Amino acid sequence: MKRPEILAMLRQAREGGYAVGSFSPRNTVLIRSVLSAAEAERSPAMVQISANELGWFSLDAEDFARAYFAAVKDYRAQTVLHLDHTKDPETVYRAIAAGFESVMFDGSRLPYEENLRITREVVAYAHPRGVCVEAELGSIGGADKLETGSDETLYTDPLQAQEFAEATGCDLLAVSVGTAHGVYPVKNPRIDFERLAAIRSRVSAALVLHGGSGLPPETIHRAVREGVSKVNIATDLELVFQQVTGTGRQPNALTEQLPQSVKDQAIAQVQALCQDRMRHYLLSCDRLA
Numbered sequence: 001m002k003r004p005e006i007l008a009m010l011r012q013a014r015e016g017g018y019a020v021g022s023f024s025p026r027n028t029v030l031i032r033s034v035l036s037a038a039e040a041e042r043s044p045a046m047v048q049i050s051a052n053e054l055g056w057f058s059l060d061a062e063d064f065a066r067a068y069f070a071a072v073k074d075y076r077a078q079t080v081l082h083l084d085h086t087k088d089p090e091t092v093y094r095a096i097a098a099g100f101e102s103v104m105f106d107g108s109r110l111p112y113e114e115n116l117r118i119t120r121e122v123v124a125y126a127h128p129r130g131v132c133v134e135a136e137l138g139s140i141g142g143a144d145k146l147e148t149g150s151d152e153t154l155y156t157d158p159l160q161a162q163e164f165a166e167a168t169g170c171d172l173l174a175v176s177v178g179t180a181h182g183v184y185p186v187k188n189p190r191i192d193f194e195r196l197a198a199i200r201s202r203v204s205a206a207l208v209l210h211g212g213s214g215l216p217p218e219t220i221h222r223a224v225r226e227g228v229s230k231v232n233i234a235t236d237l238e239l240v241f242q243q244v245t246g247t248g249r250q251p252n253a254l255t256e257q258l259p260q261s262v263k264d265q266a267i268a269q270v271q272a273l274c275q276d277r278m279r280h281y282l283l284s285c286d287r288l289a
């Protein structure tokens with residue numbers, strides 16, 4: 001999908017009171033779970049992988065894109081290939097060359113001015129190529145310290161978010177309002193909905209909630225009402241996959257070599273999870289013509 005269509009998809013979500021799920025299959029085998037779920041629920045969806053995940057599973061952006069495009073032609077679904085958290089612009093550019101339709105440059109750990117400057121450069125590179133850009137301001141902590149290597153959370157400032165979004169021209173903005181990556185140590189993390197609403201009133205870019213795994217459905221519903229139109233869901237998929245296959249984190253090549261019956265079972269179970277999230281959390285089902 002090209003940028004204008006992706007923006008239209010996000011706008012429809014915003015106006016329709018639902019969110020687009022951005023799911024991390026974490027290996028090439030489970031790409032089909034997300035695509036099947038999107039087709040079955042007639043839900044838009046994004047299939048994402050982060051720079052960290054590429055490292056964990058010994059994959060590169062080209063492998064993942066090749067697997068995605070080989071699979072996606074078998075489905076009648078509205079899906080987008082998205083590069084999640086990436087700190088190195090060179091990796092972003094490689095992913096764009098490999099066919100990624102949307103990319104995240106995460107400069108949230110950089111000094112503000114540097115985040116702004118590099119995000120603007122990434123936007124200048126991506127937009128003429130028809131690719132959407134997600135940026136991050138404030139930093140989303142990692143509950144299990146897996147994704148970010150830190151559990152510190154720095155909330156996004158609404159005024160700064162406005163200035164940042166306008167200055168960079170980013171299409172999507174990941175905001176830090178109290179969610180965390182990974183598995184939550186507490187059942188009901190406190191989300192700063194007032195802050196979210198304040199950001200929404202100032203920023204026209206689509207707002208993204210990271211750390212969607214393990215949040216109760218009502219929390220997602222409320223976040224969507226306050227203006228979130230994309231929710232990232234990663235950890236939940238991996239937990240189901242590991243449970244079904246009895247494997248830990250392993251190189252993607254090993255996952256691909258699992259017996260077909262095991263892979264099929266994992267694909268089906270993760271598909272069921274994605275469908276549940278679309279139906280009960282994101283409210284994104286039955287949205288396609």
Ligand SMILES: [Zn+2]
Pocket residue numbers: 085140147181210211232
């Ligand atoms: Zn994230």
